[in-house]
Amino acid sequence: MRWAALSSGLFLLGLTAQLAGGPAWLWWMLYLACYAAGGWAPGLAGLRALREKTLDVDLLMVAAAIGAAAIGQITDGALLIVIFATSGALEAFATARTEDSVRGLLHLAPDTATRTTADGAEQTVPVSDLEPGDVLVVRPGERIPADGTVLSGGSEVDQATITGEPLPVDKGEGDEVFAGTSNGTGALWVRVDRRAEDSVVARIAALVEQAGRTKARTQLFIEKVEQRYSIGMVAVTVAVFTVPLLLGDSLQRALLRAMTFMIVASPCAVVLATMPPLLAAIANAGRHGVLVKSAVVMERLGATTRIAFDKTGTLTSGSPELVEIRCLDEGLTDDELLRQAAAAEYPSEHPLAAAIVRAARNRGPALPATEEFTAHPGRGVTARVGGRSFGVGSPAAMLGSVDRGSESISTADDSVATAITAVAAAQERGYTAVVVTCEGRPAGVLALADRLRPEAPAAVAAARQLTGADPVLLTGDNRTTAERVADRVGITDVRAGLLPGDKVAAVRRLQADGHRIAVVGDGINDAPALAAADVGIAMGGAGSDLALHTADAIVVRDDLTAVAAVVDLSRRARRIVVANLALAATCIGVLVLWDLIGALPLPLGVAGHEGSTILVGLNGLRLLHRSAWSGSDRLG
Structure with missing residues (x-):
């Protein structure tokens, strides 16, 4: 992250010096420093991929940036470096925060427990040493150390972290309790039923990790074809250089033609066709209280075909x-x-x-x-x-x-x-x-x-109108309460009494039916479902750390109508991306054919390439305007 920030800062300094009419050597040095700060990581990744006999767009972008500098277009090259460095840093940051949150989840349960012996004596022991059949005493205000069954005593237990129930549940003899939940005002004597590594809270952590590993890495559209495009471009560039040379052309003319081809065929315009609309949409969403963590997430939001809501803390205030x-x-x-x-x-x-x-x-x-x-x-x-x-x-x-x-x-x-x-x-x-x-x-x-959140009925109606499919309610609460809330907000598909693993299974079933699912939730018990969904959206106001870090997007202001609005904004961005790609591909195709069939002058090639890049960039920036966030008004 610090290298991306340094690269961006150096780019801004160089751009300022250039626009202010400063000496060329100054802004060239600043741009070159930007190249070094932001380009070493993607360049190194590209070389590693090359060592494994693959060619990715990271190395291609660095090569294109160097080529741009070689013909005097160093500003464009520096901008490419900044875009790639920033997107890579944000992805790495989000991944690290999620892993930290999963590790923190395991600390919900206390490290030690008070175990009673047959003669009534008490021992303080590590939770990891507990075995099924041990009897524990849990005093008022303490967290329950292990999954078990109440043998005696009475208290109310806050188990929202596991089931999502908004109110403490009265517990007495014969009732089940979960590790990591909070005891209330009474004392409980609990028989341990499961070891620490088999507890429900440990399984939640495992589900989040498993969903993160098995969830296919979603890429931007251009990244899906980067390998073939990169190989093809390099192969044709070599051919453009060697074939005329073998046919008797001069080295200078062959090199100039190859350099012209590399510039006009480089995917700068294609990358900028994709990134500015998505980044502009991210900025617009952020201005309206929705934090979208990456361009990939913003692109994926627009593909949502069905939205699943948690109940407690999401449709309701908790x-x-x-x-x-x-x-x-x-x-x-x-x-x-x-x-x-x-x-x-x-x-x-x-x-x-x-x-x-x-x-x-x-x-x-x-x-x-x-x-x-x-x-x-x-x-x-x-x-x-x-x-x-x-x-x-x-x-x-x-x-x-x-x-x-x-x-x-x-x-x-x-x-x-x-x-x-x-x-x-x-x-x-x-x-x-x-x-x-x-x-x-x-x-x-x-x-x-x-x-109930006052905007919940309108948010559900907007989700139905936008996707054309009925929203789903996924909750750990009992069916009667769930159906009452669902009836008030207009949801007909209710799946109640779900533990965290059950929510993941419900999401998987919806995906198996061909839907692209966005899950909206706020609690620790929602985190596995957020990770398993195509897009996870967390409510930021009362959301748990794990839910916030696992989710792909966060509704910072807790306004449910923003869910449908950001999906609508993503769809607008996707339409602009498609239009930009068509424009960029057309310009690249014309310039490439001109260079291969005729004799495209290098200045004209640069002008055409940079002109198309500017056009698609400006087209994407239209999403920065406030009018682009009209989804909530139109859909609500």
Whole structure:
């Protein structure tokens, strides 16, 4: 990266000196330094390829740049060097960052664990030494060291890194837990089920690496034919030089003709036909909050035929909000029930508690004072508010035969049956239900849900209009919740309950059906699917480091409508690339035939070659204009 930056800086200094009318020796020296800084890496790569009996465009570009300098066109040659050095450096940088993120993923799980022995003693041991059957104690706030099953205890566990679920999940005896997830307020005793190298989080890292290796290296169009073109150009250049020489032509005339051919046939115009439109599109996308990591990605975006969305953090914001209040106590209004529940929950650190408190504050005056607050990990809380005892917690804890000191609720109570019906109705609609009790009797049910991004329906509609195919929802959340969100945004193809490996399999199936898939996600659990997709797009606001580094493009401003807009911009760039290639190929063909059949003067050959190069470059730069980013307005 530093050599590319140095090369670009030297080019700008040389161009400034040249345009300012500085001495020729000064800007020639700056351009030659630009050649050295940016050309040694592609030149070395080209020589290595030559040693392996292949000829690639890297060596050809260096040769063309040297040839341009030899006939006085050093500025054009330096520009070619800068383009190649910069694109190669960006690709290497992106690859290195992705590898670093995969290695960092393995540090999600702690390095040590607290293992208990048969006599109740505790030992701190490395996670790598854990064996299936070991029993661990996981205290509040700690990360779970290994995949396993809860033997005793109760707590809420944030497992968004694995399943993508936006809310912590209550865990008790018999429940499965995953390495790298975060324990909440309670203690858990966990039996280890899998070794560290076989854990789900380790498999996520392996999936990302495997997808990166097996994903075919996509190239720009010109790079796909570089080998044949390079060999053909070198062979014809040699023939143009040797054949006239053997037929009695002078060395000077034969060399001049060969040099003219090399200049007019060099793919400078073809390279510039491809790169400026894509680079201009990248710059325009960046101005509108989308970071596209390379020209290859920008070209590939335009080939997308179907878009798959993650749910949590992508279509939704990833934070819960209150959506319904069902009051069961005739002595309370909806607002009063919410205020009492919020007051009881106020000291709690649970995300659902924060959502309830936020909703109560938005509706009315300050919350009443709370006394005798007690948290019951994995169950809920109890507190005295206004002289009465209130409980707020999960339906299983609040509506079962749960002993909470002086409180005991029997499921035979009619009010309990009513509450169970209300809970079932909320859960059928995909909501998370929270039960509120007053003096030991059910007082109401609060329904919470992940907040939908306001632009999500428009973004999904734009994706459908642009690709002509229904978008897909890929989520680790349960089917009921997934279908509720899908119905609200207009998605009919829902694939729910997916672990990271399942998401990769779903992407592979879509690709097997002939689709070019763009996956939009934000979490660690989305990273394997982002890597496996033809194009991975990460939401930048709350995206995990692994997702951001694995993705090919990043929506920095978290505006979902930008997904369809950048695909549309890529398609515009592809159309300009095709037009530019046709123009460049026509100019090259005419000049080459003129040189082979007739006697093309070198100055005229240079003028025609450089003229076509300038034309295609200016045509590509049209995408820098703000009007090129009209996809979101037109499609939305």
